[in-house]
Amino acid sequence: MQEEQTNPNLDRFIFFTGGGLLVSVIVPIILFPEDSARVINQIFTYLTTELGVLYILAAIGTLTVLMFVGIGPLGNTRLGRNPPPYSRFSWIAMLFCCGIGASVIYWGAAEWVFYYESPPFGVQPRTDEAVLWASSYGIYHWGPVGWALYCLPTIAISCSYHIRQRPSLKLSDACEPAIGRWSARWPGRVIDILFIIGLLGTASTGLAFGTSIVASAVTRATGLQDGFFMQLVIVFLVTATIAYSVYRGLDDGIKVLSIINAVLALILITFVLVIGPTRFILEMGIVSVGHMLQNFIKMTTWADPLQRSAFVESWTVFYWAWWIALGPFVGMFVCKISEGRTVREVIFGMLGWGSLGCALFFIVLGNYAYFLETTGVLPVIQETTEVSPSAAIASMMTTLPMGTFWLIFLAVIGLVSSATTYDSASYTLAAGATKNLTEHAHPARWHRVFWALSLGVLPACLLYLGDIRVLQTASVVASLPILGVYVLMSISIFKTLNAHADGKI
Numbered sequence: 001m002q003e004e005q006t007n008p009n010l011d012r013f014i015f016f017t018g019g020g021l022l023v024s025v026i027v028p029i030i031l032f033p034e035d036s037a038r039v040i041n042q043i044f045t046y047l048t049t050e051l052g053v054l055y056i057l058a059a060i061g062t063l064t065v066l067m068f069v070g071i072g073p074l075g076n077t078r079l080g081r082n083p084p085p086y087s088r089f090s091w092i093a094m095l096f097c098c099g100i101g102a103s104v105i106y107w108g109a110a111e112w113v114f115y116y117e118s119p120p121f122g123v124q125p126r127t128d129e130a131v132l133w134a135s136s137y138g139i140y141h142w143g144p145v146g147w148a149l150y151c152l153p154t155i156a157i158s159c160s161y162h163i164r165q166r167p168s169l170k171l172s173d174a175c176e177p178a179i180g181r182w183s184a185r186w187p188g189r190v191i192d193i194l195f196i197i198g199l200l201g202t203a204s205t206g207l208a209f210g211t212s213i214v215a216s217a218v219t220r221a222t223g224l225q226d227g228f229f230m231q232l233v234i235v236f237l238v239t240a241t242i243a244y245s246v247y248r249g250l251d252d253g254i255k256v257l258s259i260i261n262a263v264l265a266l267i268l269i270t271f272v273l274v275i276g277p278t279r280f281i282l283e284m285g286i287v288s289v290g291h292m293l294q295n296f297i298k299m300t301t302w303a304d305p306l307q308r309s310a311f312v313e314s315w316t317v318f319y320w321a322w323w324i325a326l327g328p329f330v331g332m333f334v335c336k337i338s339e340g341r342t343v344r345e346v347i348f349g350m351l352g353w354g355s356l357g358c359a360l361f362f363i364v365l366g367n368y369a370y371f372l373e374t375t376g377v378l379p380v381i382q383e384t385t386e387v388s389p390s391a392a393i394a395s396m397m398t399t400l401p402m403g404t405f406w407l408i409f410l411a412v413i414g415l416v417s418s419a420t421t422y423d424s425a426s427y428t429l430a431a432g433a434t435k436n437l438t439e440h441a442h443p444a445r446w447h448r449v450f451w452a453l454s455l456g457v458l459p460a461c462l463l464y465l466g467d468i469r470v471l472q473t474a475s476v477v478a479s480l481p482i483l484g485v486y487v488l489m490s491i492s493i494f495k496t497l498n499a500h501a502d503g504k505i
Helices: 012-031 033-050 052-071 088-099 103-117 128-141 144-163 176-184 186-222 228-248 250-275 278-294 296-301 311-337 343-374 380-386 389-398 403-432 445-455 457-465 468-479 482-501
Strands: none
Touching: 033 052, 033 311, 033 468, 052 144, 052 296, 052 311, 052 343, 052 482, 088 250, 088 311, 088 343, 103 128, 103 186, 103 311, 103 343, 103 380, 103 389, 103 403, 128 144, 128 278, 128 296, 128 311, 128 343, 144 311, 144 343, 144 482, 176 186, 176 482, 186 228, 186 311, 186 389, 186 403, 186 482, 228 403, 250 278, 250 343, 250 403, 278 296, 278 343, 311 468, 311 482, 343 380, 343 389, 380 389, 389 403
């Protein structure tokens, strides 16, 4: 592969506009932190309450489109003319680590607590029925619907890049079949800017979650105080790792780090499963998956029209917004590594392997945490709600044999997981802002490193505000304008695949 373009042609308008937007968000947060936090909370409440149904409709529509394409004859279309450059394990590891990062550890172990305390559908808190919903809703939120919101942009961008042979990974080019010549004019520039806004806002959310995990693990292992300064140091370390990885490139940096991350995650999950209450974890896992499958349609279409609780707004809408805002980023990256695979293989690979990987974290870590709570070994609920989910996760590690080792292991995997996801994000930001990028070329190294450093700034500001709601709001706000782009991408997919099937491409 050509490691770097000889003459990178940067779309300066997108580049400087994205940088300007980043500064315009950071400055008010630093100068007016309390006012910023209050405004952010008000924005979250308004968007999720008044516009939440749009996200539910987007999720249903996206999954329907992908099932139609994947099951039908259009799914046989091959992306590109060459065989796949990566093994199946490397491909799965990269697509999973790109889309998930340390967030799945953060929520996998502790998300059930929030559902147990405030369950959906009017269920009484802290009951057996609440446990059932708590153990299955995390698997649902990180399952096929979420991965479908990643997969649609992947197919749309792959149609443009591999089938129509457009020398660019820009989101505007993926929408060209729907908007025609306007993709090269101001509507196309707006679409590309929306991509940068979505990625910067939502990537910062996940990076902040990963930073919290590392900070809590270091605090528990060393006794050092967990505060903004420590988290700032960790953000610096993650950013430096990201910058080095993207500088090395896709094969020598991102792929290697992704494989390391996948192996470390499997080691952690396997150890907890084997050493922990294996039978309890497996039995709860089977029950959770079964309950999720039985209620899949109910969970997908539940909009809570009578407003009996804030569950849908606080969780389902937040998650769909998160997946949507990150979708174009994941789509660009997975498109780049999916040459030679069929459309069907990409769709069911992402929905299947992605959902399975996430389910393992929720089944093993979540049910282990619940076991510790019910047996009185560790007050997981109290520590999660009164301190933080990351503090509860660190405490969980101390209950394992060689607890200090696993605390350090947790810190390492949190660091690597965050770096793995956001080196992909840096690469994708650079690719999305590069005007000409042929099938085997890569963005300029300096360009990749610039975005890697930029990604470290915003999460530090969000951590400074110190509120989960702030992180959730960043995702919701960033995703809202991208909803319309998903409609354009759906139209473009059908136009491109049908034209290819008819021999017109």
